[in-house]
């Protein structure tokens with residue numbers, strides 16, 4: 001039963017007693033994965049055993065080799081964490097076993113503050129550090145607006161790195177080196193912000209590797225269509241992902257949501273009711289802070305929207 005889909009698509013099937021290997025999932029495109037053996041061999045094209053298995057880039061897996069370059073993923077090792085987004089009906093995996101999120105914004109195209117806020121909450125809920133990159137600071141006309149929009153996030157304590165990855169590559173490399181070294185980092189951001197340009201700056205031969213995988217996984221070339229992990233020369237990994245327009249967080253609890261807003265945290269014990277949802281409750285310390293300007297109304301609106309979305313899920 002489990003191997004039938006493999007035959008149907010013409011994929012090689014491991015012979016009985018096939019050699020098992022251990023590897024890291026370095027690319028995902030639909031149900032096709034590339035697995036880099038941990039012992040350093042060439043990556044294998046793998047598909048998961050069984051219809052429902054969900055494999056994420058960053059996973060450490062056990063595979064059975066069907067041939068020198070094809071295999072079947074038979075087991076996923078326990079993950080440190082798994083970042084994903086979700087709506088009412090389904091979830092979509094970003095990547096696993098991460099240390100931090102690099103949220104890539106740019107002076108242009110105009111970035112979405114809604115997506116930025118969601119990424120920051122997701123990072124916190126999944127136990128990841130978050131760093132914001134403001135790219136394309138060489139686009140002088142759009143820089144003041146971008147800085148003004150980001151000032152409140154800087155005031156909240158988020159780390160923001162300004163750079164021009166294409167415009168001033170050496171300075172960008174310098175700004176990134178201390179942040180990326182030895183850590184597993186996922187790049188997240190809307191299309192056109194410069195995620196892949198950043199990868200190509202930091203990872204030698206990334207461009208060539210991307211072309212290779214584009215043809216192996218049958219996808220386009222310019223805009224990124226699959227998630228791809230690159231080992232960094234000095235240790236750690238950088239994961240490029242396709243630009244996204246939606247970041248549903250229907251899977252987060254209300255506790256995770258309220259803690260995901262750093263400006264809420266010191267006030268949470270000040271609400272009259274211990275189970276206050278900070279929406280309409282009397283004696284709410286968060287609503288009081290919104291009313292007198294200590295918390296931005298847009299941030300509270302995002303919180304309320306996320307609570308609403310989370311309540312739509314049948315748990």
Ligand SMILES: Nc1nc2c(ncn2[C@@H]2O[C@H](COP(=O)(O)OP(=O)(O)OP(=O)(O)O)[C@@H](O)[C@H]2O)c(=O)[nH]1
Pocket residue numbers: 135136137138139163164165166167168189190191192193194195196197198222223224225241242243244
């Ligand atoms: N002006 C300017 N343009 C840049 C800079 N960095 C990247 N770009 C350009 O921005 C465009 C988009 O860059 P990509 O790296 O493909 O963006 P991406 O975030 O990977 O986009 P998706 O793969 O669609 O998600 C390209 O034309 C880059 O050359 C920069 O520092 N300054």
Ligand SMILES: [Mg+2]
Pocket residue numbers: 195196197222223224240241242243
């Ligand atoms: Mg890209």
Ligand SMILES: [Zn+2]
Pocket residue numbers: 271276277278279281283284285286287
């Ligand atoms: Zn409250």
